Amino acid sequence: MRPIDKFTCYNSEKISFDADIFVRYYQPLLGLNGFALYQFLRAFPSQTGRLSELLNQLDYGMNDLETSIDKLSALKLLDIYDDHGHIHFVLYSHLTPEVFLSDPLYKQLLIDKIGQTAVGKLMLSTEVSGKKTSKKFSDVYRVSELQEPETGLSTQTGEQKLDMGAFQIAMQQQGIHYVDETKDILALYALSEKFGLDWYQLFKIAEVTQNVDHSMNTANMSRRLITQNQKQPKxxxxxxxxxxxxxxxxxxxxxxxxxxxxxxxxxxxxxxxxxxxxxxxxxxxxxxxxxxxxxxxxxxxxxxxxxxxxxxxxxxxxxxxxxxxxxxxxxxxxxxxxxxxxxxxQKGQPKKTTAPVGSQTPEWYEPAYKNETSEDQQAELEKIKRDTLKKMNGGD
Structure with missing residues (x-):
């Protein structure tokens, strides 16, 4: 991205926004720069502009802008499309507190930033008293009323997420434990996403790379996965x-x-x-x-x-x-x-030595040179030589 690149912002007038939710749940992950960028894109006076306008209004450099954009896209608050120097930003609404905390990755990221105690208080604030009487989908809609999906098309929507619950059950069964639960869980999500693994595939890697004391070694897991995906000699x-x-x-x-x-x-x-x-x-x-x-x-x-x-x-x-x-x-x-x-x-070969000064004929020496100075010229040169020596010796 360059400051002169144009950008267009979409959905800014359609998204819902709650400042209290955004500050409590998203700002710790985005930082102040990311928070300010999202707010500014929501309220940008026109849908198009240049990135230099964002830099001037937000008063930070290009690196900070790119980092903020990356963080917003990673948290599914915007999508980025680059059309040959014209950037398209598609904004999305933030999640509700309940949905945010039900996502194990977002929850773990928040714990890493503000601590387990603070997240525990946020969870208490989202709890509702009383008995839940909501109906399930299958209680209301019959299968016969639904249109069957076309053959060959997947009915799954959204990205596949790591089933951390199943992963942790397998850990308990095999006696594997975390070294640092927060950091290890974040590393597991990153490895799952990077290498496209489900919980079982990832657990098999964790099982063969665990430490001697049965603690998880995410560095070993990363090394093993890189090796498996690296072209090896036969x-x-x-x-x-x-x-x-x-x-x-x-x-x-x-x-x-x-x-x-x-x-x-x-x-x-x-x-x-x-x-x-x-x-x-x-x-x-x-x-x-x-x-x-x-x-x-x-x-x-x-x-x-x-x-x-x-x-x-x-x-x-x-x-x-x-x-x-x-x-x-x-x-x-x-x-x-x-x-x-x-x-x-190379050490066994004799070193090339340089000849001593005077042992070689100078390159400027010309053996065919012939002195063609006349007798009158030689007499004049001798006179100049005598006069010069006389002056050097203090003579008149």
């Missing part, structure tokens, strides 16, 4: 030795592999610090196969007797380079070894 593309290395990395727990290598190579055992390092890597979302490749890299290839804090630096480097599987790690190691071999080769 096993047949590697040598037999590399294939064996990949299978080793994928087949066991890091603690077991570390103990095996230390016993075989050094007749030793993992230290307490090494166990803590591996536990920290797991909490940071480093998968078992990547941890195994790191252990092999430091103990087998680099020849270290212990894995040290450097393993975390290498893990971060691989994370930055998007090394998310044993196959990609083996390719990285092959490239690393190739570079090391090239460095050793």
């Amino acid at each position: 096993l047949v593309d590697f040598s037999k030795a590399e294939q064996a290395l990949i299978r080793t990395a994928k087949s066991g727990r890091p603690e077991v592999l570390l103990a095996q290598i230390k016993k075989r190579r050094f007749d030793g055992h993992p230290t307490q610090k090494e166990r803590q390092l591996l536990a920290r890597l797991s909490r940071d979302g480093v998968s078992d196969e990547i941890q195994n490749m790191l252990i092999i890299y430091f103990l087998e290839i680099r020849g270290y007797s212990n894995i040290s804090d450097y393993i975390e630096e290498q893990a971060n480097r691989w994370k930055k380079d998007k090394i998310t599987s044993a196959e990609l790690a083996v390719k990285w190691l092959a490239t690393y070894q190739s570079k090391q071999a090239e460095k050793i080769k």
Whole structure:
């Protein structure tokens, strides 16, 4: 978006608005900038204008404007359409308190912003006393009175939402618990939306990536999903030795592999610090196969007797380079070894030395040069030379 872009606003005269509801439920999520933008679009004097008008009226920069627009669209308060530099804003009404709090994602976002106690008070304010006597849809309308949907068309309306209730029941059955309930739930919604997963698909990922103490590891879940959606090299593309290395990395727990290598190579055992390092890597979302490749890299290839804090630096480097599987790690190691071999080769070559000053003929030297100065000119030059020396020596 650019300040000179035109925009058109739709539905501004059709939406319903309650300032008290908006301040209590939406402003904590939108911030003051988002709140001001929504209010201004509702009351914009004409339906069309330029973005520069919004910037001038609201008195903030382009980045703040784009962030506010993104937040409003994420909370379903507006839709954005870009028609080659002409922006179309379609405004929508806010939800009622009951509907807002019945949405588990919105409720969790609000808890993250204002706390459980404050949200609990909001929930109490929406409760109504008495017995609910409303009728169900099926109590009033018979199926025969409804028009059957066309074949092949889905009867589901709106976006599919994560069934957090079913997810949490599965967690209880398998003994999995949150590390930070608010942050973990928000991460689950984000992963579900980003990768298009229902509650069961997401739970199976949570199950295989949980920590040793059965706590949920959303960082591990994200890493696993990225790996699954990332194009991986085929096993047949590697040598037999590399294939064996990949299978080793994928087949066991890091603690077991570390103990095996230390016993075989050094007749030793993992230290307490090494166990803590591996536990920290797991909490940071480093998968078992990547941890195994790191252990092999430091103990087998680099020849270290212990894995040290450097393993975390290498893990971060691989994370930055998007090394998310044993196959990609083996390719990285092959490239690393190739570079090391090239460095050793270059060190073995004699350095090119520069000849001492005076040992080479200057480029400006011309052997065919011939002095063609006449005798009279030489006599004149000698006279100038004598006069100059006489003045330098203080003579008259």
